[in-house]
Every structure is written in structure tokens, then in C-alpha cells.
Amino acid sequence: MAKFCVLGPERFFPKQDLIPELRKGPDPLKISMTVTIKTAAEQEKMRVAGRLAADVLDMIGEHVRAGVTTAELDVLCHRYITEVQHATPAPLNYRGFPKSICTSVNHVVCHGIPGERRLKSGDALNIDITVIKDGFHGDTSRMFLVGKPSVRAQRLAQVAFDGMWLGINELAAGKRLGDVGEAIQNHVEKNRCSIVREYCGHGIGRGFHEDPQVLHYGTRGTGLELKAGMTLTVEPMVNAGKRDVKLLPDGWTVVTKDHSLSAQWEHTVLITENGYEVLTLGADER
Numbered sequence: 001m002a003k004f005c006v007l008g009p010e011r012f013f014p015k016q017d018l019i020p021e022l023r024k025g026p027d028p029l030k031i032s033m034t035v036t037i038k039t040a041a042e043q044e045k046m047r048v049a050g051r052l053a054a055d056v057l058d059m060i061g062e063h064v065r066a067g068v069t070t071a072e073l074d075v076l077c078h079r080y081i082t083e084v085q086h087a088t089p090a091p092l093n094y095r096g097f098p099k100s101i102c103t104s105v106n107h108v109v110c111h112g113i114p115g116e117r118r119l120k121s122g123d124a125l126n127i128d129i130t131v132i133k134d135g136f137h138g139d140t141s142r143m144f145l146v147g148k149p150s151v152r153a154q155r156l157a158q159v160a161f162d163g164m165w166l167g168i169n170e171l172a173a174g175k176r177l178g179d180v181g182e183a184i185q186n187h188v189e190k191n192r193c194s195i196v197r198e199y200c201g202h203g204i205g206r207g208f209h210e211d212p213q214v215l216h217y218g219t220r221g222t223g224l225e226l227k228a229g230m231t232l233t234v235e236p237m238v239n240a241g242k243r244d245v246k247l248l249p250d251g252w253t254v255v256t257k258d259h260s261l262s263a264q265w266e267h268t269v270l271i272t273e274n275g276y277e278v279l280t281l282g283a284d285e286r
Helices: 040-063 070-084 151-168 177-190
Strands: 102-105 108-110 124-133 136-145 199-203 210-214 231-234 237-239 245-247 254-256 262-264 267-272 275-278
Touching: 040 070, 040 124, 040 136, 040 267, 070 102, 070 124, 108 124, 108 237, 108 262, 124 151, 124 262, 136 151, 136 262, 151 177, 151 231, 151 237, 151 262, 151 267, 177 210, 210 231
Parallel strands: none
Antiparallel strands: 102 108, 102 124, 108 254, 124 136, 136 267, 199 210, 199 231, 231 267, 237 262, 245 254, 267 275
């Protein structure tokens, strides 16, 4: 689940009423980051949580088809997480979010709330899963193309997928977050798509959304220096049209202003001395 960016290279400031922690909190100009370094034992718990989150996506894939509702997908995921994995779906009741997963269809950028909408052939669906196991979070999302997708939807999903991996491949102790952002931004914009800037990746561990903020755009050589033991998400939201988004009245669903398609993939990643370890790979990728 993407985090609302408080600060970034463009010094974007959200409205106070959009971020609960800022309503009575400090001036965002004075917010400092506290990044946790996970111990070996904590890293192992992150591996377990990440693997469980990926397993949910592996399970739900065969159920994504024309005619199913996103609410039905939510129920299947909830039961699998709670009854099979004996874990907790992190989104449920998180700051009032009413469901166990996020389902973002077509022009929905992120945080779509499962409901009675039936999927139809050609829909592009992102399913975002976060599982809590033994106090640690695993966060991941994938695109699912329903039935016969359009060429545009296929291309956009591929651009977002490749952009995520280009960003991940920049991760290593001693590198900087700007390296990740620039790699993603260059690829996406080269392909005449745009990066959403109001929402970003984030640190993760005992907390759902920890520091640092992981922007999906930026300048190489700038930003926080990465250290072994950090865990974070890389999850670029890529639009086929302009990057501008708006929040719907439900307070959660984010959509493209121009109604263009949006796509997103996400992994939770551990920074190591020699590079990185992706904690949310599917069974066929491990």
C-alpha cells in the first residue's frame, strides 16, 4: 500500500486533512526520518511475512476473471490470510480502511476499495496485499489483466513492471534513494508515460509505513544513503496519460485526473551489503 508523500524534491505539501498524522502533528518542514535497521532475527521475520504476502497473490490469480466482483476477491484473500496463513491482513481497519486488500481497476491509481463492481474482459486490475505475521509486515502488489486486454493496458503494465525492477536493481548499501528514483523516472518517461508523485514507496517492518519515503522520481546521487538491514518497498504508480491524480470522496480511492489507465507493481526489499534481497517473490520466482 503506497504512502502519501509528505516531502520530496518538489516540496509537495498535501492538504492537512488528507493525512491524519499531520492534522495535529509537527510542521512537515521539520519532520525528520528515523530509519530502522533490522537485526538478523527481524530480517528472517520479514522474509516470512513477505513470502506469505506473495503467496496470497499466487492464490488469488486463478480467481481473477470476468464476472467476479472485487469484493469476492477480498473475501477469498481475507479467508486465506486468516484461516490458512494464520496471519493478519494489514489494510483492514488501518486508519478506517474497510477491506483486507486494495483493488485498483483501470484508472484507479491506488487504494481502491473492493466492492460490488464486476470485472469485465479488458480490465486492468492491481491487487495490493499486506500481511502481518509475528508483528512484521510484507507488502506487495501485481497487475492482473482480465480476459483480452488492450494493447495499451499490456504496454502500460510492462512499463510499470520494468520500471519497478530498474529501481530495485539500484538498491545496495552505499547507494542513494535518488538513484532509484532516477532509474524509474527515466524509463517511464522515455516510454511516454508519467510517474505519480503524490504517493510513494516506504520503509516497512514492525510498522506498515516506516521511513524512508521511497520516491519513484529523482536525481542520481541525492537522497538518503542506503544501509544494509533497511527494508523498504518499491512500487511506482505509472499513468498512461498525465501524472495528475485526485482523491475520491471516500477518502481512499485515488484516480487519474484525465481518466487515463494506471498500473503498479510492488515488492518489499531488504538492503544487503552486496545489493538486495526481494522478500515478496512469487513461488515461481524463488
